[in-house]
Amino acid sequence: MHLLNSARQTMTCVPVVHEVAAVVAAEYHNATVSSGKAAKPRGRAIALVTAGPGLTNALTGLAGAWLESRELLLLGGQAKVADLASSGLRQLGIQEVNGVAMAAPVCKRSLCLREPLEQQAFFAEVSSGWQARPGPVFLEFPLDVQALQVPEAWVAGIDEANINKADDAAPVIDSDMVHSLAASIAAAERPVLLLGGGISSVTAQQLEPQLASLGLPVMTTWNGADRYGAEHSNYFGRPNTWGQRYSNLLIQQSDFLVAIGSRLGLQQTGFNWQEFVPVGKVIQVDIDPAELAKPNPKLDLAIEANANDFIQQLLSFDLGSHPDWLAYCSDVKTRLPISEACNITPVGYLNPFEMVIKLSMLCNASDHIVPCSSGGAFTVMMQAFELQQGQTMITDKGLASMGYGLSGAIGTSIADPDVRTVLVEGDGGFTQNLQELATVAVNNLNLKMFLFCNNGYASIRMTQKNYFDGAYMGCDVSSGLGFPDWSKLAEAYGIDCFELGEAWWDAERFDHLWNHQGPALFLVPLHPEQTYSPKIASRISANGGMESNPLHRMSPDLDQELEDFVTRFIPKKAS
CATH class of the missing domain: 3.40.50.1220 (TPP-binding domain)
Incomplete structure (x- = not known):
């Protein structure tokens, strides 16, 4: 509570609904600022969470930033120093968990400050997050340490030249x-x-x-x-x-x-x-x-x-x-066109590859692109979206956690509020953190959200179809998942919504929502059985394990004449 009271006096504070959204948004915010492409970027972002469940909820965001080698500073609350559990106790203080130990494997530095640190010592801890290979830093502040007053000499000023100082330990290049x-x-x-x-x-x-x-x-x-x-x-x-x-x-x-x-x-x-x-x-x-x-x-x-x-x-x-x-x-x-004719798109639905190709044509060179982090929407974006020089694309594919898209896009949009941020997310991933639509609405973010609506988890459905004869479980509405009426949900948050149809890019309402400041939700109707090819095929081996083809052997196979041409320099035994 003391950290929050101090932060509100000197910083721009953006409340979010859930802690994981704060950490993911901070990661993407800083990645946007670091890109150097933001029109009017705001300063660096930090994430601030409460003790106990605040830290446990934030762990997914720490792990994602760790795997992507991104700078991230997380400040967490903790019980008073006198109330910290001694060796052998599970808990003594209210909401106390050993946050430092839990965060340590996915942080460059994880530390509980049992007493205040002088400025240079504190800076040394924080700066480790951007030295050499970047990564998160977690600093935990017991309640009584937060409340202490420190000498004015400790905070006399920050040496700005040191903030972006190159890593002196970087290897010398021959x-x-x-x-x-x-x-x-x-x-x-x-x-x-x-x-x-x-x-x-x-x-x-x-x-x-x-x-x-x-x-x-x-x-x-x-x-x-x-x-x-x-x-x-x-x-x-x-x-x-x-x-x-x-x-x-x-x-x-x-x-x-x-x-x-x-x-x-x-x-x-x-x-x-x-x-x-x-x-x-x-x-x-x-x-x-x-x-x-x-x-x-x-x-x-x-x-x-x-x-x-x-x-x-x-x-x-x-x-x-x-x-x-x-x-x-x-x-x-x-x-070899990006959108291959082998993909099946039933009448009345959109082909996701064609939709993404068209979307990339509509974007301009200053747009920020956030292609979620997992599932069918993610892979289609990474296969089909044609990036222009000057655009930013930020994702988090190492952990590939569902729910990153909306939170990350919020961070990007806050970092560069006057420029359009474009999010493409699947309905399954969007559901993980849909509560952050409140953050989008209350901040009136210039965020255009494209939601792949196929009533479930496309990647899980494909796996169960291809390898387990369509024994579906937990992948769509018919196998146990539930989804809201997206247009009603958008209305509840006061966000404009539009469902894409044939020639959607020419629709007057789409043009208005796309080109005007503020948030909009675009629904992309996809058939649940939409196919997503090409891909690296795997097969179940005799011992029950999975065996994968090499990168050049994607499914479905090409006709022989075409394959011979496009594999000219690959030995036949390898192709």
């Missing part, structure tokens, strides 16, 4: 090694540059002219999706287990992949990581030595470095020209 790597890229026949989220949006924006002039393909990870616009002729998509088919095929045919600022996790390499880039060398640049030391994928060169510093050095050298390889990549991209 310029001779970078020069040698550049020569290897120039000598390769089919090189690919993969940009990850470790490259800041600011750095990527500064380097756009150099990236656009490269004579080799540039791809992005999901976390780095907004680092390079789809309008560039040498942009070739976002490879992933749910990536674009053409992008997956091309990265697998590279003979020299340089991944900068990507941890090359299993979503990036495919679960069958043994066949990641089967005909080429893999070079990974990451600031975390643990990521470089893990057994998957197999690396030919691991470089511990700050991704921003490294790519700036790399682009200062000549990386060569590869016209034949670029031409082949363009041919493959042209022959």
Whole structure:
């Protein structure tokens, strides 16, 4: 209560309904500000929660920011120091739980302040959140410590120069090694540059002219999706287990992949990581030595470095020209459209891929895009949305927790209130935190919410259909889930609502809601049995486990002539 009373006097306070929304909103808010693309950004956000259940509710948000390597400061209340349970007790103080111990595995620093800290000591704890590989910091304040008065000398002022100070411990980059790597890229026949989220949006924006002039393909990870616009002729998509088919095929045919600022996790390499880039060398640049030391994928060169510093050095050298390889990549991209004819969309419903492609055409270069964090809406967005240079796209796919979309979009919209934020979310995920519609309404956020309405969890339904003969449980209304009447719910919160139909983009009411300041909810009617292809197929093995295909083997299969063309450089035994 003392922290809140102090915060309201010097900070802009935004109440939310649930603690997880506060933490997720703070994470996305800071990611938006850090992008450097906000028109009139507000300052950094922190999350403030109460003791006990406040912290336990916030743990999901801490875990998400930890996996995405994002800066986040969470301040939590706690019982008085004298009331903290001693060893062996479960609880002594009111609402007391060991928040520090619970938060520690997903925080760079987790600390209970049993006495006030002098400014520089406090700053040292907080600044650890953005040093080296970023991550959350949790500071717990017992009630009696909050109430103490501290000497004026302790808070005489903050050295602003230190707030954005570069990490002095960042590894020194060997310029001779970078020069040698550049020569290897120039000598390769089919090189690919993969940009990850470790490259800041600011750095990527500064380097756009150099990236656009490269004579080799540039791809992005999901976390780095907004680092390079789809309008560039040498942009070739976002490879992933749910990536674009053409992008997956091309990265697998590279003979020299340089991944900068990507941890090359299993979503990036495919679960069958043994066949990641089967005909080429893999070079990974990451600031975390643990990521470089893990057994998957197999690396030919691991470089511990700050991704921003490294790519700036790399682009200062000549990386060569590869016209034949670029031409082949363009041919493959042209022959493999994002919205594939194999998907089944019954009459009266919208095709989600076509809807997202159209939505990306309607957005402008200053829009902020939030594609939720899991489920069918998420994967369609990551496959089909064509990002423009200048847009931001923020998601949280490491934890892939349902319910992130609305809370994250709130944080983004608050960070840049005069610019449109576009959320695409599934009805299942939206239901997890739909109470935050109150936060949207009371703040009159310029937030356009597109809700995929298929009466359930599309990804769970697909899994149960494909692997368990349609034995549905807990995936839709008929198997036990319940959903509100969305138009009535929007009305209850005073938010305008519009259901998309045929040629929805030409409807006068859509145009009004889309282009005018303020919130709007757009309902996207999808059939419960809508198919979502292409995808990496898996099969149940003889011992009951799951076996996955490599990235280039997506389902359904292509016709033989087309497959032969788009897998030209993949050995037949691998394809």
